[in-house]
Amino acid sequence: MAANNRRMSGKKGAQIGSGGKRRRGLEGKGPTPPAEARKGHVKNRLANAKAKQQARRPKARPGQRSTSELVVGRNPVYEALRDGVPASTLYVQQFIDNDERVRDALALAAERGGIHLMEAPRPELDRMTNGLNHQGLVLQVPPYEYAHAEDLTAAAYDAGQDPLIVLLDGVTDPRNLGAVVRSVSAFGGHGVVVPERRAAGMSAGAWKSSAGAAARTPVARATNLTRTLEAYKKEGVIVVGLAADGEADVTDLPALAGPVAIVVGSEGKGLSRLVGETCDIRVRIPMPGGAESLNAGVAAGIVLYEAARRRA
Template sequence: MAANNRRMSGKKGAQVGSGGQRRRGLEGKGPTPPAEMRKGHKKNRIAGAKAKQTTATRRTATLKGRGGKGTSEMVVGRNSVVEALREGVPASMLYVQQFIDNDERVREALQLAGERGGIHLMEAPRPELDRMTNGLNHQGLVLQVPPYEYAHPEDLAAAAYDQGQDPLIVALDGVTDPRNLGAVVRSVSAFGGHGVVVPERRAAGMTAGAWKTSAGAAARTPVARATNLTRALEGYKKAGIAIVGLAADGEHTVGDLEALGGPVVIVVGSEGKGLSRLVGETCDYRVRIPMPGGTESLNAGVAAGVVLYEAARRRS
């Protein structure tokens, strides 16, 4: 009781304070971070999902020996897995989520994998599939595609000569869309070509998307990988093979170039930038495709098909 009287008497003495917490609480905490960095914000969740997707889809290719192998690839999602199996994309493993909700796509994936043979089936819990795919929406199905075994550029010409034929090869310079690569592989196969050469860096590789676009032609037409495309083209030139580059300002038209009837490498650049400077300087001929309709350029798959048709016509 006495203690209470002292506290209320108004006499000076030791008192309990805030320890400076109130003063510090009034101080500013710096500028507000952007929405993408604020945990719980919608934009933060979107940015996190994009980062996961980028990590999951980035494939770094590594070379071994003369040709080389890329890294294995995961095809995720029920529709994507079924389409890959329908198109004959090489696969080594089909992961199926435990206690998966069965539907037509799941049943078809299991049936196709069983019919093809060589594809192992593995049941896995959902957390494991989430970890494998870095959180992508796999819908309970994940298809593992083994690394593609690339040929060496010299092997393509050697195989043609072994068959008693003049080499007909397409090289891609700066083409980064796997679907364009698949379309070129399909055209090379259709017109009797002997293979496709792609650079090791900044270029599309033989992914599952390229396999699907090739519509099975990738199983018959080899793709070679060159550490340096310019050097590979110079090697072809030393072997007596003409290098023909496609360019909008080419000095020749496709229909007038007799070199297409002999041993030739057709070089196709990207739709936007065309041929790079060094590759363009390496070419023996620069040809253009006449387009009276006024279209400025064609994508790599269509352009390669036009020139391959002319080469096949001259050879026949």
């Protein structure tokens, strides 16, 4: 009898109750997780691989890169290519009228090298440019890689030179930025610093105005211009602000012969209050002709010339 009972149960030992296993089994496991979260699923493996790849990439610091830009129209595209504006892709409309400007643009792109030529239908170019009059030519300018403000002084000291840096406060015209970059390059400066917000960046217009100087003169972006100036002062750099009501003439400033950061404000508002208060000294440019102000590019050029003269 006992043997028969053992054969019927199929198991040895006590068989009273299930310990709640059957009840828990009936409760279910809830909603099915997405494929990316299911271990062993192909999408889960792809997501993990992508996450590991991104983790290995060096993280860019805030403000290091700008967004890409499109130059549209036959003349603007040709001029951008002629003036050396960096470009990654030239989009050409299918069945475009092959006039002289188109041929010249294509020849310049091929001559420079490294620029991808892409043929696209007109509706696609209309979508890319939000309906602007592109005339069948669109040039993509890659994001500008900004330097870091502290790198400018470090590079100068490493070269055994006193830093000569220009900072722009509220300058919104990219042509003025390009002109300042050109002057900094011409007079032996070590770079330009612009605020991250409410200021001109290194766009195609700034590149063109720099006349190629942007390729050899670094431009840095600062999250907070006042904090950047304070950091420069701790490194022994004299901060000189340009202002119409400055305490001294720029021609009477021996400090320009040493480590100096020149701050130029906008033509209309000049230096902002906090930036002006952070300057070690504010100077004015003598203007016997009676003009009220100069644009940022001209003002920076005058001070940089004086600095170069004293350093020579």
